[in-house]
Amino acid sequence: MVYNDIKEVLPHFKFKGTYVRAAEITSGNVNNTYRLTYRCNDRQLIYTLQHINKYVFKNPHLVVSNIVAVTNHIKRKLLEQNKDPGRKVLEIIPTLSNEYIHVDKDGESWRAYTFIDNADALDVVNTLSQMEEVGRGFGSFQKMLCDFPAERLHETIPNFHHSTKRFYQFVRALDEDRVGRAKFVEPESEFIFEHRVMMGEIIKLTEKGVLPTRVTHNDTKANNVLLDSATGKALCVIDLDTVMPGSVLFDYGDAIRFGASTAAEDEEDTSKIKLHMKKAEAFTRGFIDETTGFLSDEELYRLPLGVKVITCELAMRFLTDYINGDLYFKVNSPVHNLVRARAQIALLKDIEKQESKLQATVDRFIKESSNN
Ligand code: GN1
Numbered sequence: 001m002v003y004n005d006i007k008e009v010l011p012h013f014k015f016k017g018t019y020v021r022a023a024e025i026t027s028g029n030v031n032n033t034y035r036l037t038y039r040c041n042d043r044q045l046i047y048t049l050q051h052i053n054k055y056v057f058k059n060p061h062l063v064v065s066n067i068v069a070v071t072n073h074i075k076r077k078l079l080e081q082n083k084d085p086g087r088k089v090l091e092i093i094p095t096l097s098n099e100y101i102h103v104d105k106d107g108e109s110w111r112a113y114t115f116i117d118n119a120d121a122l123d124v125v126n127t128l129s130q131m132e133e134v135g136r137g138f139g140s141f142q143k144m145l146c147d148f149p150a151e152r153l154h155e156t157i158p159n160f161h162h163s164t165k166r167f168y169q170f171v172r173a174l175d176e177d178r179v180g181r182a183k184f185v186e187p188e189s190e191f192i193f194e195h196r197v198m199m200g201e202i203i204k205l206t207e208k209g210v211l212p213t214r215v216t217h218n219d220t221k222a223n224n225v226l227l228d229s230a231t232g233k234a235l236c237v238i239d240l241d242t243v244m245p246g247s248v249l250f251d252y253g254d255a256i257r258f259g260a261s262t263a264a265e266d267e268e269d270t271s272k273i274k275l276h277m278k279k280a281e282a283f284t285r286g287f288i289d290e291t292t293g294f295l296s297d298e299e300l301y302r303l304p305l306g307v308k309v310i311t312c313e314l315a316m317r318f319l320t321d322y323i324n325g326d327l328y329f330k331v332n333s334p335v336h337n338l339v340r341a342r343a344q345i346a347l348l349k350d351i352e353k354q355e356s357k358l359q360a361t362v363d364r365f366i367k368e369s370s371n372n
């Protein structure tokens with residue numbers, strides 16, 4: 001089944017050896033991803049192939065151009081530090097015509113990576129040491145890119161984390177009510193309206209120049225850091241599609257939102273959804289350890305704001321997509337986006353309850369790491 005979907009695409013890439021099998025990886029909400037196995041001189045080679053969602057990424061060539069720029073920069077840094085970039089940075093497989101994207105006969109875009117083997121991408125973070133490593137992974141990603149001029153990157157999804165513009169998109173969706181779902185989302189919509197000022201704070205501080213714009217990952221879910229299966233240490237940051245200019249507060253916030261929640265992003269039973277403070281603490285330790293020295297105090301002390309803003313923004317994005325009839329995120333049922341939105345709202349309510357504890361944790365690690 002999977003092979004039939006991709007068989008015309010495979011010969012266009014410079015994969016080594018002969019094709020053995022393909023399996024779909026279903027964890028992403030936007031692109032379709034396949035794990036490919038090839039055999040070359042008795043060795044097994046694994047690749048990742050992705051079909052890029054055109055509705056989300058209007059210009060896939062700009063997406064890969066950002067990825068190439070960023071991965072080359074990281075590779076150069078690793079070599080300067082005498083480190084082997086082999087398993088520490090993604091490598092794109094070119095097409096036979098030396099492009100990074102293959103456009104098929106239907107105009108669909110595809111790209112491929114080498115697969116980093118013996119590494120785990122955690123959908124659920126079980127232990128505190130894993131969570132600390134995820135923090136180190138995203139922190140060192142920031143560190144390696146802290147001297148990369150953000151303005152060189154394309155804004156591949158304009159206003160991706162512009163929470164205020166996203167709020168206007170949400171209001172427009174409610175007004176248009178294309179599929180008649182607005183009547184089902186009154187309490188959730190009220191929650192978003194009540195939080196609109198808080199949601200605009202990062203944008204406001206950035207516009208005022210209090211917060212800098214730097215290269216950010218913008219999708220810092222725990223499963224976007226690969227951990228070495230043997231040592232448990234952070235190896236490599238993946239899913240670089242949304243690497244763009246942005247605020248570090250979103251990267252910190254999104255990682256806590258996803259990795260330090262006691263339940264899945266689409267948990268139906270909202271009573272199960274809380275902020276797991278110990279996991280938040282573990283992530284913060286790893287992240288701050290890697291990022292003090294180049295993040296400003298204005299950024300460091302405001303990291304907890306990122307957790308609130310991104311959780312609210314994502315609740316609103318899921319709700320907007322539900323109202324629009326599920327155009328953006330992949331769904332497994334007609335209420336999937338609504339369930340996701342409710343889960344994010346439940347999480348935000350608990351984050352608000354534990355906000356001062358989270359702030360105290362962040363303050364403590366900033367002080368500890370500046371004393372070292
Ligand atoms: C999407 O497809 P995935 O899982 O990499 C989305 C993120 C959301 C995330 C929520 C380009 O990411 O912004 O935070 O779902 N990516 C895009 O799970 O919109």
Ligand code: MG
Pocket residue numbers: 219239241242
């Ligand atoms: Mg992503």
